[in-house]
Amino acid sequence: MKNRKVVFANQKGGVGKSTLCILFANYLAAKGKSVCIIDTDLQKTILMQRRKDKQIYEGEEEPYNIQDFDVSDVETMQKLVDSASEVDGFVLFDSPGNISEDGLAPLFVGADYIVCPYEYEDKALDSTGVFVQVLNVLREHNPQMTAQLFFVPNRIDPRIGTADEQEMWRRTDEVFGNFGKVTPVVNSRATLKRTNTYELLGTQRDAVKKAFEYMLRRMK
Ligand SMILES: Nc1ncnc2c1ncn2[C@@H]1O[C@H](COP(=O)(O)OP(=O)(O)OP(=O)(O)O)[C@@H](O)[C@H]1O
Ligand SMILES: [Mg+2]
Numbered sequence: 089m090k091n092r093k094v095v096f097a098n099q100k101g102g103v104g105k106s107t108l109c110i111l112f113a114n115y116l117a118a119k120g121k122s123v124c125i126i127d128t129d130l131q132k133t134i135l136m137q138r139r140k141d142k143q144i145y146e147g148e149e150e151p152y153n154i155q156d157f158d159v160s161d162v163e164t165m166q167k168l169v170d171s172a173s174e175v176d177g178f179v180l181f182d183s184p185g186n187i188s189e190d191g192l193a194p195l196f197v198g199a200d201y202i203v204c205p206y207e208y209e210d211k212a213l214d215s216t217g218v219f220v221q222v223l224n225v226l227r228e229h230n231p232q233m234t235a236q237l238f239f240v241p242n243r244i245d246p247r248i249g250t251a252d253e254q255e256m257w258r259r260t261d262e263v264f265g266n267f268g269k270v271t272p273v274v275n276s277r278a279t280l281k282r283t284n285t286y287e288l289l290g291t292q293r294d295a296v297k298k299a300f301e302y303m304l305r306r307m308k
Pocket of ligand 2: 182
């Protein structure tokens with residue numbers, strides 16, 4: 089299976105990086121694809137989730153591997169990216185909110201895809217904008233960087249917004265559309281709060297299917 093390195097990132101905290109990373113892994117595993125996660129976030133959200141799930145799903149085989157990695161320096165990160173390139177299938181990286189952290193650059197430069205969840209909320213949009221600028225600077229300095237960007241509007245209130253809100257959402261998508269692909273939205277759903285590292289519930293699949301299929305079609 090072709091190697092694909094997919095980094096979930098946005099310097100804005102709490103936008104759904106870890107959640108969408110686990111859901112995408114579950115989605116791929118359910119499709120029979122080979123996948124693993126590398127948890128580079130200091131918070132270790134995904135590793136801790138797996139530890140919890142292990143007790144609940146006692147005795148069941150883990151559907152995919154989750155590996156721990158602490159970001160330190162550029163050289164060590166480069167080694168990680170190089171070895172991830174040898175893996176068959178999808179290697180998903182959950183990244184820390186603080187992207188100015190030293191040592192992260194090789195991850196973005198070496199990624200095939202960067203998945204950036206964002207919310208329609210002023211503060212979130214500002215930090216997402218900063219994140220896009222950081223990636224652009226990285227691109228300028230690293231011509232070998234080829235990562236394609238996916239912007240995932242996440243935690244969207246499915247009620248139709250006011251005319252002003254809709255206009256703001258449309259303009260936001262237009263701006264991000266200049267830097268990458270804006271996927272179909274992922275609504276705010278209680279079922280996504282119950283994301284675990286063993287299985288994808290039917291209701292969860294329904295919530296992410298459009299966005300994930302959109303990305304997968306472009307990850308050929
Ligand atoms: N579509 C959604 N619907 C409902 N809840 C969601 C959705 N996406 C994420 N959440 C919830 O939002 C919270 C933050 O999500 P998550 O931890 O994935 O964000 P993060 O970007 O990884 O945060 P951090 O920057 O701290 O790493 C979690 O409680 C998660 O369950
Ligand atoms: Mg996280």
